[in-house]
Amino acid sequence: MTDKPQDESKLIAERRRKLDALRADGNAFPNDFRRNATADELQGTFVDHSDEKLREEKIQVAVAGRMMVKRVMGKASFIKLQDRSGQIQVRLERDHLPEGLYATFKKWDVGDIVAAKGSLFRTQTGELTVLADEVRLLTKSLRPLPEKFHGLADQETRYRQRYVDLIVNEESRKVFRTRSAIVAYIRAFLDAQDYLEVETPMMQVTKGGAVARPFTTHHNALDMSLFLRIAPELNLKRLVVGGFERVYEINRNFRNEGVSTQHNPEFTMLELYRAYADYEDLIEMLEALLHGLAESILGTAIVRYQGEEFNFGEPFARMTVEEVVRKYNPDIDAAKIRDRDYLVGVCKRLRVGVKDNYGPGKLLIEIFDKTGEHELRKPTFITQYPTEISPLSRKNDADPFVTDRFEFFIGGREIANGFSELNDPEDQAERFHAQVADAEAGDDEAMAFDHDYIRALEYGLPPTAGIGVGIDRLVMLLTDSPSIRDVLLFPHMRPEVFD
């Protein structure tokens, strides 16, 4: 009744024969069992119950899960069932089960989904165990699990077949539970401050909100091109114009760039906007958020990441872009640090590519990226980003060469980017024109002119500050994960070849 691929492993073929027998015997995939407790509920509830007390009370339980351990010792066996909460041991005795069931059970395999009903007791070593009155096979597993001791180590298989990784690697399950807890903490933190969570379009007609290359898609019925968003920024600020003075979105962005341990084509960002605030207010807020997160997730303000140690309990360091450039390039002439020709010379010495349309601000940031970024190990706010490369940021009142903007670095990586928003519609229009000029000069990362966004600003965006936080990188930090793929359930991979 089953078509068997010729190259199918003998292990799978063996299990398929068992499934055939199950089908012949009735419903091989029943869905009428209901459990009354998870493993951890039982472990917690009866933690103080002795074996005698458990046997006295005859506590009836119904448990189910994946059979991860199977130890047959003649006429009795121990198995362990793994459910979403943990594992619970079950003891099966031939003479304590309905006639013939024990012999049937012996054919079941590690990996099968099994249910058991019975009463609780403790073994000689004190392990809480269900003495089974009844056991059932709920789902036959056709594929053998990886070896029990070493688990699944192969990176490629862990990423491609995450379900197997999650079955056998507790550390991997823990990473994704922590990820969920981090996002839940952030939501609670913001909700407590009266922020409104919103969702804005993933598919956009105009690319904007960040300097990056977009993915393009096509709407058939409308016969038009659409961009997958590179940022939600402009839409969120439209909402502030609309009177939602505190908004945030936690969602995916898409950037058509390289893949690395730090980059996935789609990644998750928290972006938030707050009216009547400036970038200094958001620096304070981010410090409070990160401190609270560390205490909540790790139970301490000390974050250990890949051999480095960061204290989230104290205010973070601050430097300006120019200070960083001068610190890591001590030979630079401070008097000429905004001189285009001089900076071109520095870039050439550093073997940084320079284009004709680069102004001093762009050149400065190229030098920063090349020489400074990786040195920013301890949590550090970098401020005063050049206006030239910050088309949506408010100019600094005293020094319009730079904006009231910061980026936040830990371990040499950008974690967040925030600024006082540019709410002058005429200045914003000029900045868009500059972006369009860059685009025409061949810069495929430049923004388009967003007429509707200018119109929104013309209605009046209150003085506002905003911030974007890379959630994946934050999760990496708090789970000590070396690669972004370790914190993405299904990281981007080239297609697998099935032959």
Next chain:
RNA sequence: GGGGCGUUAGCUCAGUGGUAGAGCAUUCGGCUUUUAACCGACUGGUCGAAGGUUCAAAUCCUUCACGCCCCA
């Protein structure tokens, strides 16, 4: 895009030119308190793909695929 490393049984891994290996898992037998259970027997491979060198290739060479790391 460039460089380095990797791909051998279901899983974890040995194997540097001369008969393809181990542990776990599977299969069979034994065992009524195991904890990577234990004891005994057996089984399991187009060595990532294609081509080349050689009397002989998992091993050397070339190309390709996929993955990991570093750099741009």
